[in-house]
Amino acid sequence: MVVGEPARRRRRLRVAGIAALAALALSGCEGVTRGYLPPVVSDSGQLVTDLWIPSWIAVLAVGAVTWGLMLYAAVRFRKRKGDETLPVQLRYNVPMEMLYTIIPVFMVAVFFYYTARDEARLVSTSTKQDLTVSVVAKQWSWDFNYIDSNVHETGVHTELDGTEGKRAQMPVLYLPVNKRVEFVLNARDVIHSFWVPAFMMKMDMLPGKTNKFQLTPTQVGTFQGKCAELCGAYHSQMLFMVKVVPQAEYDQEMARLRSIGQEGLIPVNVSREEMVPGDIEKIPAPARTGSNQ
Numbered sequence: 001m002v003v004g005e006p007a008r009r010r011r012r013l014r015v016a017g018i019a020a021l022a023a024l025a026l027s028g029c030e031g032v033t034r035g036y037l038p039p040v041v042s043d044s045g046q047l048v049t050d051l052w053i054p055s056w057i058a059v060l061a062v063g064a065v066t067w068g069l070m071l072y073a074a075v076r077f078r079k080r081k082g083d084e085t086l087p088v089q090l091r092y093n094v095p096m097e098m099l100y101t102i103i104p105v106f107m108v109a110v111f112f113y114y115t116a117r118d119e120a121r122l123v124s125t126s127t128k129q130d131l132t133v134s135v136v137a138k139q140w141s142w143d144f145n146y147i148d149s150n151v152h153e154t155g156v157h158t159e160l161d162g163t164e165g166k167r168a169q170m171p172v173l174y175l176p177v178n179k180r181v182e183f184v185l186n187a188r189d190v191i192h193s194f195w196v197p198a199f200m201m202k203m204d205m206l207p208g209k210t211n212k213f214q215l216t217p218t219q220v221g222t223f224q225g226k227c228a229e230l231c232g233a234y235h236s237q238m239l240f241m242v243k244v245v246p247q248a249e250y251d252q253e254m255a256r257l258r259s260i261g262q263e264g265l266i267p268v269n270v271s272r273e274e275m276v277p278g279d280i281e282k283i284p285a286p287a288r289t290g291s292n293q
C-alpha cells in the first residue's frame with residue numbers, strides 16, 4: 001500500500017512530538033540523574049542516593065524487559081482472522097518455572113544485601129562524633145539541647161497559615177557544616193519522628209526509649225524539619241528549621257543562646273504542666289540543668 005503524503009506527514013509529526021516529550025521529560029527535570037531525589041546535603045543523603053540510583057536503573061531494566069516480552073507476546077501471538085483453534089496449551093514447563101523462581105529470588109537477595117548493608121551504615125553510631133544534640137519531641141514542637149555547649153533551644157508549634165513571618169517563629173536547629181553530629185532522640189509524651197527531608201534520614205522518637213543516629217551535614221544552607229509520625233491534633237504544625245552554618249556562626253549562636261538565658265539542658269522528663277512551651281522560667285531550676293539522657 002502506498003502511504004499518502006498527508007498520512008506520512010502526520011506520522012512524522014507524531015514521532016517528533018513523542019521524541020520532544022521524552023527529551024523534555026529527561027532534560028527538563030534535572031532530578032532524573034538523581035532518580036528524583038533531592039540534592040545531596042549530608043553523608044547519609046549520599047549513601048541513600050548511591051543505593052537508590054543503581055536500584056532504580058536495575059528495576060527499570062527489569063521492567064523494560066518484562067513489558068517488552070509481554071508486548072511481544074501480545075502482538076506476535078494475537079488472535080488473527082480465521083483463527084478458530086486454541087493455541088497449544090503448555091503446563092508444567094519445569095525449566096521455565098525454575099527460571100522465573102530463581103531470577104526473582106536472586107534479584108530480591110541482591111536488593112536485600114545492599115539495603116541491609118547501607119541501613120546498618122546509616123544507623124551506626126560507632127564513629128566518634130564532633131558534637132551531640134539531644135532532641136526532645138513534644139506535642140507539638142521541639143527542644144534542642146546542645147550537650148557540648150550546655151545550652152538549649154525550645155520551640156512552640158507553628159501554624160503556617162500563609163501570613164508573613166510565621167516561618168520565623170519555628171524553632172531553629174543550628175549545625176556546623178562538615179562536623180559529625182550525634183542526634184539523641186527522645187519523646188516527652190507520645191511517639192514522634194525526627195525528619196529532615198533534605199538529609200534523607202528520619203528516625204522515630206519513642207517515650208521511654210532513646211534512639212540515636214549520626215550524620216554529617218556537608219552543605220551550608222537552611223532546610224526544613226518536621227515530625228513524621230501522626231502525633232495528635234497539631235501534628236502538621238510540628239515544624240522546625242535546620243541551619244547548617246560554618247563553625248564560627250555556630251559558635252555565635254551558642255553564645256547567643258547563653259546570653260538570652262537559655263543555659264542548661266531541658267530534660268526529657270519535665271511534665272507538660274511544668275513545661276509551658278516557650279516559657280523556660282516555669283521549669284524548676286534544678287530540672288533545667290539536669291541530665292538529659
Ligand SMILES: [Cu+2]
Nearest residue numbers: 192227231238
Ligand atoms: Cu510529632
